[in-house]
Amino acid sequence: MSLLVESSKAPPRMPSYLEAGHTVRSWLFTLDHKRIGILYMAAITVFFSIAASAAALMRIELLTPAGDVVTSETYNRLFTMHGVLMVWFFLIPSIPSVLGNFIIPLMIGARDVAFPRLNLLSWYLFMAGGILATYSIVAGGVDTGWTFYTPYSSTYSNGHVMAMAAGVFIAGFSSIATGLNFIVTIHKLRAPGLTWTRLPLFLWSMYATSIILVLATPVLAITLVLMAMERLWGVGIFDPKLGGDPLLFQHLFWFYSHPAVYIMILPGMGVVSETLAAFARKPVFGYRVVAASSMAIAILGFLVWGHHMFVSSQSVYAGVVFSLLSFLVAVPSAIKVFSWTATLYRGHITFETPMLYALGFIGLFTVGGLTGIFLASLAVDVHVHDTYFVIAHFHYIMVGGMVMAYMGGLHYWWPKISGRLYHEWTARIAALITFIGFNLTFFPQFVLGYLGMPRRYHMYPEQFQTLNVLSTAGASILAVGYALPLFYLGWSFFFGRRAGPNPWGATGLEWKTASPAPEHNFETTPVVTTGAYAYDAEGNP
Amino acid sequence: MHSAAPAKTTLFATYFALIALLALSAAAAKWQIGPLWNLFIALGIAAVKTALVFLVFMQLRYQRGLVRVFALAGFLWLAISGVLTFSDYLTRGWTP
Amino acid sequence: MNDALSHPAAPPYVDRDQHSVANHLGMWTFLATEILFFGGLFTGYTVLRWAHPHAFAEGSRHLEFWIGTANTAVLLTSSLFVALADLAIKRDDRRAARRHLVAAGLLGAAFLGLKGFEYFQKFQEHLVPGSGFDAHGAQPALQLFFFLYFLMTGLHALHMLFGLGAIGWLLRQIGRGAVSRERPDAVAIVGLYWHFVDCVWIFLYPLLYLIGG
Amino acid sequence: MNRPGIAAFFSSGASSVAPRVDALFWSLVLASAVVVAVLVLLNLTFLIRYRRGSPARRGPLEVSTWKFEATWIGLTTVGFLGFFFWGARVYLDMERVPADAYSINVVGRQWMWDIRHPNGRREFDELHVPLGRDVRLLLSSEDVIHSFFAPEFRVKQDAVPGKTVSVWFKPTREGVYPLYCTQYCGTKHSQMTGRIVVMSPDAYAAWLTCGPTPRIAERGRELFTKYSCSGCHDQPSQIHAPPLLNVYGSMVPLQDGTFVYAGDEYLRDSILLPTKQVVAGYQPIMPSFQGVVSESDLLDLIAYLKSLPTAASAAPQPSPAAP
Numbered sequence A: 001m002s003l004l005v006e007s008s009k010a011p012p013r014m015p016s017y018l019e020a021g022h023t024v025r026s027w028l029f030t031l032d033h034k035r036i037g038i039l040y041m042a043a044i045t046v047f048f049s050i051a052a053s054a055a056a057l058m059r060i061e062l063l064t065p066a067g068d069v070v071t072s073e074t075y076n077r078l079f080t081m082h083g084v085l086m087v088w089f090f091l092i093p094s095i096p097s098v099l100g101n102f103i104i105p106l107m108i109g110a111r112d113v114a115f116p117r118l119n120l121l122s123w124y125l126f127m128a129g130g131i132l133a134t135y136s137i138v139a140g141g142v143d144t145g146w147t148f149y150t151p152y153s154s155t156y157s158n159g160h161v162m163a164m165a166a167g168v169f170i171a172g173f174s175s176i177a178t179g180l181n182f183i184v185t186i187h188k189l190r191a192p193g194l195t196w197t198r199l200p201l202f203l204w205s206m207y208a209t210s211i212i213l214v215l216a217t218p219v220l221a222i223t224l225v226l227m228a229m230e231r232l233w234g235v236g237i238f239d240p241k242l243g244g245d246p247l248l249f250q251h252l253f254w255f256y257s258h259p260a261v262y263i264m265i266l267p268g269m270g271v272v273s274e275t276l277a278a279f280a281r282k283p284v285f286g287y288r289v290v291a292a293s294s295m296a297i298a299i300l301g302f303l304v305w306g307h308h309m310f311v312s313s314q315s316v317y318a319g320v321v322f323s324l325l326s327f328l329v330a331v332p333s334a335i336k337v338f339s340w341t342a343t344l345y346r347g348h349i350t351f352e353t354p355m356l357y358a359l360g361f362i363g364l365f366t367v368g369g370l371t372g373i374f375l376a377s378l379a380v381d382v383h384v385h386d387t388y389f390v391i392a393h394f395h396y397i398m399v400g401g402m403v404m405a406y407m408g409g410l411h412y413w414w415p416k417i418s419g420r421l422y423h424e425w426t427a428r429i430a431a432l433i434t435f436i437g438f439n440l441t442f443f444p445q446f447v448l449g450y451l452g453m454p455r456r457y458h459m460y461p462e463q464f465q466t467l468n469v470l471s472t473a474g475a476s477i478l479a480v481g482y483a484l485p486l487f488y489l490g491w492s493f494f495f496g497r498r499a500g501p502n503p504w505g506a507t508g509l510e511w512k513t514a515s516p517a518p519e520h521n522f523e524t525t526p527v528v529t530t531g532a533y534a535y536d537a538e539g540n541p
Numbered sequence B: 001m002h003s004a005a006p007a008k009t010t011l012f013a014t015y016f017a018l019i020a021l022l023a024l025s026a027a028a029a030k031w032q033i034g035p036l037w038n039l040f041i042a043l044g045i046a047a048v049k050t051a052l053v054f055l056v057f058m059q060l061r062y063q064r065g066l067v068r069v070f071a072l073a074g075f076l077w078l079a080i081s082g083v084l085t086f087s088d089y090l091t092r093g094w095t096p
Numbered sequence C: 001m002n003d004a005l006s007h008p009a010a011p012p013y014v015d016r017d018q019h020s021v022a023n024h025l026g027m028w029t030f031l032a033t034e035i036l037f038f039g040g041l042f043t044g045y046t047v048l049r050w051a052h053p054h055a056f057a058e059g060s061r062h063l064e065f066w067i068g069t070a071n072t073a074v075l076l077t078s079s080l081f082v083a084l085a086d087l088a089i090k091r092d093d094r095r096a097a098r099r100h101l102v103a104a105g106l107l108g109a110a111f112l113g114l115k116g117f118e119y120f121q122k123f124q125e126h127l128v129p130g131s132g133f134d135a136h137g138a139q140p141a142l143q144l145f146f147f148l149y150f151l152m153t154g155l156h157a158l159h160m161l162f163g164l165g166a167i168g169w170l171l172r173q174i175g176r177g178a179v180s181r182e183r184p185d186a187v188a189i190v191g192l193y194w195h196f197v198d199c200v201w202i203f204l205y206p207l208l209y210l211i212g213g
Numbered sequence D: 001m002n003r004p005g006i007a008a009f010f011s012s013g014a015s016s017v018a019p020r021v022d023a024l025f026w027s028l029v030l031a032s033a034v035v036v037a038v039l040v041l042l043n044l045t046f047l048i049r050y051r052r053g054s055p056a057r058r059g060p061l062e063v064s065t066w067k068f069e070a071t072w073i074g075l076t077t078v079g080f081l082g083f084f085f086w087g088a089r090v091y092l093d094m095e096r097v098p099a100d101a102y103s104i105n106v107v108g109r110q111w112m113w114d115i116r117h118p119n120g121r122r123e124f125d126e127l128h129v130p131l132g133r134d135v136r137l138l139l140s141s142e143d144v145i146h147s148f149f150a151p152e153f154r155v156k157q158d159a160v161p162g163k164t165v166s167v168w169f170k171p172t173r174e175g176v177y178p179l180y181c182t183q184y185c186g187t188k189h190s191q192m193t194g195r196i197v198v199m200s201p202d203a204y205a206a207w208l209t210c211g212p213t214p215r216i217a218e219r220g221r222e223l224f225t226k227y228s229c230s231g232c233h234d235q236p237s238q239i240h241a242p243p244l245l246n247v248y249g250s251m252v253p254l255q256d257g258t259f260v261y262a263g264d265e266y267l268r269d270s271i272l273l274p275t276k277q278v279v280a281g282y283q284p285i286m287p288s289f290q291g292v293v294s295e296s297d298l299l300d301l302i303a304y305l306k307s308l309p310t311a312a313s314a315a316p317q318p319s320p321a322a323p
Helices: A003-008 A024-028 A033-061 A072-108 A116-138 A152-156 A161-188 A201-233 A246-263 A266-280 A287-303 A316-344 A353-376 A378-384 A388-418 A424-451 A462-495 B008-030 B035-057 B065-089 C016-051 C053-061 C065-090 C094-124 C141-176 C185-209 D005-009 D018-049 D065-095 D201-210 D216-226 D229-233 D264-272 D295-307
Strands: D102-109 D112-116 D122-124 D126-130 D135-141 D146-150 D155-159 D165-169 D175-181 D194-199 D251-253 D259-261
Touching: A024 A033, A033 A072, A033 A116, A033 A388, A033 A462, A072 A116, A072 A161, A072 A201, A072 A246, A072 A266, A072 A388, A116 A161, A152 A201, A161 A201, A161 C016, A201 A246, A201 A266, A201 A287, A201 B065, A201 C016, A201 C141, A246 A266, A246 A287, A246 A388, A246 B065, A246 C016, A266 A287, A266 A316, A266 A353, A266 A388, A287 A316, A287 B065, A287 D065, A316 A353, A316 A378, A316 B065, A316 D018, A316 D065, A353 A378, A353 A388, A353 A424, A353 D018, A353 D065, A378 A424, A378 D018, A378 D065, A378 D155, A388 A424, A388 A462, A424 A462, B008 B035, B008 C065, B008 C185, B035 C065, B035 C185, B065 C016, C016 C053, C016 C141, C016 C185, C053 C141, C065 C094, C065 C185, C094 C141, C094 C185, C141 C185, D018 D065, D102 D126, D102 D146, D102 D155, D102 D295, D112 D126, D122 D126, D126 D201, D135 D146, D135 D155, D135 D295, D155 D165, D194 D201, D216 D229, D216 D295, D264 D295
Parallel strands: D102 D135, D126 D194
Antiparallel strands: D102 D112, D112 D122, D135 D165, D146 D155, D146 D175, D175 D194, D251 D259
């Protein structure tokens, strides 16, 4: 490792962003994108823990077919809380708001994002939304499921739907602010010489993600307003009694929520491209096609929402159209998987923790993607829709994909964030535990779904018990895999070995400045002369 | 990018065109030629008015390509939402 | 944040032009989100009108044609004044810029006044959706029309209020000299917002007032 | 339902469509397994062969990358399109309700399935159907969205308030099969389960007649008066309203020049959304009964309208005992 060499020729140290102030005020009123990234990290860790606890309770309940641990009301509130918090308060902000905020300006050689004040505002909006959502949970919870389907949510549910919807609504504006900031940042603040074809693939994927954030989120906002008005007013356009249509809600909701799935996976793909290149010490195979596939996913992702509605009594023909488009959106994802595999060819591969997470991502995302093909096939979807097959599928994408990528990215950029290294072997073992626990938790759910176990079931017929027990056992292993990093990363933050500017020997502007990053990122604006991942034949940057 | 801005006369000309279109729109609504035609005329005039506001008042015709793309993106995505939603509603009655 | 000395432009920017371009791009991106925000409503409106053409025509006949038309004219005129203010600030005529903005703001307030009057009328006619709604013998979908009417015009009015706030802020900034010929961006940015809100109304007008048929 | 889990995994289901869905499903499993195997093999090979410090030959690639890219873009697209057509074909057959299907009304309600057979026999959370007949369920809901899911039949359809949706299947094996609600519908969602009993046609015919069977069409006639439908629609009447004889099963001319087939959905829409399809030559003056008529009254009213002499009187409700 070139650690010693690198650090010895490091420039005289400017104060790092961590040393720029130690008061609470210096954190809460910071305009520094790096500190805002850290604020997001703290917040989403809390929300993740709450949502994961809800999942743990659900898995314990599902050990036995009878509803013996919690009541049906509680169970329904648990999965709603799990879904809402995980989707809007963990997955969507995870890589974009934490790693994106921290890394994007460093990667493009800028001092900050385009609108630092807006960036801080977006964190406050996020917190306001999170606090409202938490309030609605503490006040008694919501039992609508994260999808808020009408007329259940607008008329029949007795939960604190309004507070929850308001929380999501406000957090949505935080998403919009972040996406807008990234779009303008990537367009306007790139270092001299950093052309679009030299852009690291993480930036391409973040750009694509931002487009979705900006164009999809407003539709969710207005849909929630319509739903809330209907609940408040007793009148609304989704109400069949007045001639409204409950399916209209689903159209509007999925117009946002399907692209939102890509908000939750595209950044992960970007992280994987970065880490694979860094630890194979080689450019990503087919750079242009991989970059273009991110954009293709972002755009095609808006055309497929109807595949959530194949059995909803949507028109048969619309179903056929949406099915065809859904197959097409799978093509760019497949391109990425093949390109990643080809990237390994003729590399100089090492197996540090981020690489293990990236390899885990490729495996799990492939399974998630392929089962997505099952769900796009109309006839099969009719059978497995709203069963545990769907649960397994999207957890393979969201947890196996996005959470793996988030953990991988966190480990990869941890030296830049904290200036220190974590204990490598502990981290590798945690990654392995996560991978095993994950598969044990979710693979049985594919089988359960095919056998017909519906989702959101508090009690279930006895023949499903064996597989549910397996799944719960896996969940307990997964919990260990998630808890470990909290400890060793926390320890490393204060006591870890100091990392040089570039501990992995990777390319990319973020590795050209000190670790932890200086307050203003770069002493002089860097100039870029090569494409991304310019490793030489020996795998050196 | 500030140097190229509409002249005062352009602004006033645009304004009077907008008011004329409004008058036309109001008059056309009183002149019954079938609900569908009336709707098309009303929306067509609204589209022309919006185009005028975007191009002149919002100075889109003086902006570089990127900003134009962003200005159009919103409308394009709105069209996606409308067209695909209606792919359901318009074919609901059909049976295979 | 206090080392702006080494950089002539505000922190992340190299120069003012870059900052200005970023501001414009940011505002246009925001407007794209606004299009989709109102777009959700327009999609909903289209679906329901397609399902209940008679009820919607009936609802449209209950609205005051002259208020809708007058309000459109009021907004178009206010837009002209905002565009003139932008022109004036670029020509370093701050007094004229302020005068135009005041005119635009007053027109905006007049719009809201007329809107409020119409709301009051509907309230008296029991056309506000809810338990007190009186369908006047028409079918229940009439209530959906008025639900959409109040939501669409209400959200539009809310945007108008924000716009008025922005104009007030702009007047103050121009008075303090923080917005001037050297830094005219704020007028154009607020202007973009104001014109956009105007465009929303340009579509609301035919969709709500002109479909009585 | 009573079979152990693993055996059910390889079952061919209990409806005519189930083997076709399964064939597609297992083909997808096979194709996925091949893809995963190839990828895992390639990845492992590369990871081992090109680990840092290994003696394997490196150096720039000799071939252009775009040939590879084009190949796998082409192959995946073709493969995906193949599965799309297969899936869509089976789906369209699943959605095409056979014309002579035997119709049963199913109403979803928090939290039970309320089922009515053509002769008026009513049952809850249990659905008896004759073996070998095309069975059409007319699904509706009284409150929120429910979903009718019969896993052994590979059939699922949401029951949406405010409309009637058809779903059909042809049971191919006698037995007792599970029925679930798969659209989250509130507190007792997981208890909105039931059984589907597939019986021989004779046994079904016997079962049909042994229970209580209120004459729903008669009740419908009373409701027809109670809701004042008769005031306008019975001839002669002061008010100009379309007569209802010979309507069911006919093609009704509409004001806009089109025609609509007067099936169950049409009757339902005409009561709840009368101005949606206005009959040619009449004014849209009928008030909507949306929210006035309960779902169960609505079914009885429709049953009454269907019991009137129809255009296709020669083809009355198919008798349940016929195979």
